[in-house]
Amino acid sequence: MIKIDSKEFEHTVYEIVCLIPKGRATSYGAIAKAIGYPNLSRMVGKTLAHASEMKIPVHRVVNSKGILSGREAFKHPTTQQSLLEAEDVIVRNNKIQNWRSVFWDPMIELHL
DNA sequence: CTCTTGACGCAAT
DNA sequence: CATTGCGCCAAGA
16 A cells, blocks of 8 residues: 655645636545545545635535535635635535536546 | 544435 | 435544
């Protein structure tokens, strides 16, 4: 079993998040899979929490059900929702509506 | 070294 | 739809 390089892991997470189109969103698990570590979804969340103040659209990452599970990590608990709504993504009760069509799967979209 | 903690995921109920 | 339970694994106490 090879130990993962957390540096490289984080870097790749950032790269993929930057590729999420405006008005779309993806999940922690989908990103983890695309990187090659299907069971490290929790680490993806940890990584994003530490990178919340960067120039990357971390607000476009939610859990597999389309729920804004990370809203508490933003400055204001409603920041993530505001950012999404500014991109015409409908959010109700901390959950993205029409999740099926908003979901952006890096595995498919990036032909992996 | 052991135990707990997550911006998680999924199947079962 | 909501809840429960279990698997997962790096990090920090």
